[in-house]
Amino acid sequence: IAGITQAPTSQILAAGRRMTLRCTQDMRHNAMYWYRQDLGLGLRLIHYSNTAGTTGKGEVPDGYSVSRANTDDFPLTLASAVPSQTSVYFCASSVKGENNEQFFGPGTRLTVL
Amino acid sequence: GQNIDQPTEMTATEGAIVQINCTYQTSGFNGLFWYQQHAGEAPTFLSYNVLDGLEEKGRFSSFLSRSKGYSYLLLKELQMKDSASYLCAVKDSNYQLIWGAGTKLIIKP
Numbered sequence: 001i002a003g004i005t006q007a008p009t010s011q012i013l014a015a016g017r018r019m020t021l022r023c024t025q026d027m028r029h030n031a032m033y034w035y036r037q038d039l040g041l042g043l044r045l046i047h048y049s050n051t052a053g054t055t056g057k058g059e060v061p062d063g064y065s066v067s068r069a070n071t072d073d074f075p076l077t078l079a080s081a082v083p084s085q086t087s088v089y090f091c092a093s094s095v096k097g098e099n100n101e102q103f104f105g106p107g108t109r110l111t112v113l
Numbered sequence: 114g115q116n117i118d119q120p121t122e123m124t125a126t127e128g129a130i131v132q133i134n135c136t137y138q139t140s141g142f143n144g145l146f147w148y149q150q151h152a153g154e155a156p157t158f159l160s161y162n163v164l165d166g167l168e169e170k171g172r173f174s175s176f177l178s179r180s181k182g183y184s185y186l187l188l189k190e191l192q193m194k195d196s197a198s199y200l201c202a203v204k205d206s207n208y209q210l211i212w213g214a215g216t217k218l219i220i221k222p
Contacts, residue, residue: 042117042212058209090155101146104155
């Protein structure tokens, strides 16, 4: 793989179910991020990780959890999905630094019914 | 609170020039980014400004005034493929990106 990948591409999920969105990058970037993008709103940061083994909360962390066991993978878990978590989810990565751009995965479109 | 403002939508003609404005109020400032996002796709990086002035990169230029909390993205010689959303984002005092809602640019022939 080259760059950053996400799986699944899209998913329809019943409310109350558990779901893990996968994200993998092969660029050896230190930092990784999870965003959600909703119509009319900017990208909102859910969780981030500055380096393997550490994670932090973003603007909208409630209902989500992450782990960073290694440099490449950064899964996002919805423990018990709710309809308000219907969104497009983007994973991103960057080299740690002030002016370093973030590279985005193709996104996962999640619908919670 | 933190706020990034951009126009929701703009329309321009192929071959023309368009300026997309962005104003921001954030807790701290560590740089401003512009990204392009085509419908159904991921955002991709266009430009970065941290000092006042104009940064030029081909048909695209980005300007920053930190004292005014203002930036613009200038697109010249518009092409149909430039139809996309343009996202303004500011890196705050915690080095996290705060994103505007984006400006949808429609190019007409």
